[in-house]
Amino acid sequence: MTSTQITDMNAPDKPNLQDLRVSYDLDALDESSAPSDPFILFHDWLHDALQHQLPEPNAMTLATIGQGGIPTARIVLLKGLDDRGFHFYTNYQSRKGQELAENNRAAICFLWTARQRQVTARGLVWKLPHDEAKSYFAARPRSHQIGAWASTQSQIIPDRSHLESRAAELEAEYADKPIPCPPHWGGYSLVPDEIEFWQGRTSRLHDRLRYLREGNHWTRHRVSP
Numbered sequence: 001m002t003s004t005q006i007t008d009m010n011a012p013d014k015p016n017l018q019d020l021r022v023s024y025d026l027d028a029l030d031e032s033s034a035p036s037d038p039f040i041l042f043h044d045w046l047h048d049a050l051q052h053q054l055p056e057p058n059a060m061t062l063a064t065i066g067q068g069g070i071p072t073a074r075i076v077l078l079k080g081l082d083d084r085g086f087h088f089y090t091n092y093q094s095r096k097g098q099e100l101a102e103n104n105r106a107a108i109c110f111l112w113t114a115r116q117r118q119v120t121a122r123g124l125v126w127k128l129p130h131d132e133a134k135s136y137f138a139a140r141p142r143s144h145q146i147g148a149w150a151s152t153q154s155q156i157i158p159d160r161s162h163l164e165s166r167a168a169e170l171e172a173e174y175a176d177k178p179i180p181c182p183p184h185w186g187g188y189s190l191v192p193d194e195i196e197f198w199q200g201r202t203s204r205l206h207d208r209l210r211y212l213r214e215g216n217h218w219t220r221h222r223v224s225p
């Protein structure tokens with residue numbers, strides 16, 4: 001790309017990105033006090049994010065790998081966490097669904113900016129049983145249920161009215177009736193083999209603790225920032 005193709009972010013009326021920086025000094029992460037089970041630490045940090053009323057604390061970036069090794073990242077919401085891993089719900093026919101069907105290796109990343117924290121995890125992604133999707137779907141607001149049927153997620157559509165008229169048709173079709181869970185909508189679980197916790201520190205000497213799964217237990221390692 002030549003310089004004429006990009007916006008000059010250093011022009012007087014533009015934000016100077018090179019001057020944007022924050023000093024991180026809220027907390028520390030030490031192996032002497034960190035739990036040996038990374039799920040316990042993740043629960044602590046998620047709870048902390050909830051207590052601090054951070055916006056969408058369960059939002060995570062999900063990165064998948066497409067044909068030719070081309071990655072795609074997008075945000076999804078964490079909707080469950082148990083021994084099987086980190087759960088999220090989506091359209092199985094979406095780009096992410098198609099990519100996961102071809103290659104179920106993926107990564108997730110949580111950012112809690114106001115707490116100067118990041119959690120990343122890598123692992124294999126598996127579909128959750130459809131019964132779990134059905135019970136979660138039944139608990140969703142009706143408008144979201146309509147949305148799941150109306151959206152051909154990731155497909156190119158002619159315009160917004162195409163989507164809205166499809167939603168209106170579905171509203172009429174299901175008036176006074178329960179809306180079933182679409183067969184193409186459901187949950188996945190990312191089962192981590194690596195989880196890393198990052199706590200911002202001063203002078204860019206951040207704390208990083210990386211947990212690696214070895215069989216049934218986790219080993220913990222300090223990583224250079």
Ligand SMILES: Cc1cc2nc3c(=O)[nH]c(=O)nc-3n(C[C@H](O)[C@H](O)[C@H](O)COP(=O)(O)O)c2cc1C
Pocket residue numbers: 056059072073074075076077078088089090091094095096097153154
């Ligand atoms: C805050 C936020 C939460 C989102 N949560 C979800 C979600 O839980 N599931 C989902 O399928 N898409 C969710 N999305 C939309 C996705 O980022 C994405 O646009 C969509 O899933 C299509 O992705 P794909 O084409 O890569 O498959 C969310 C977006 C944002 C910004």
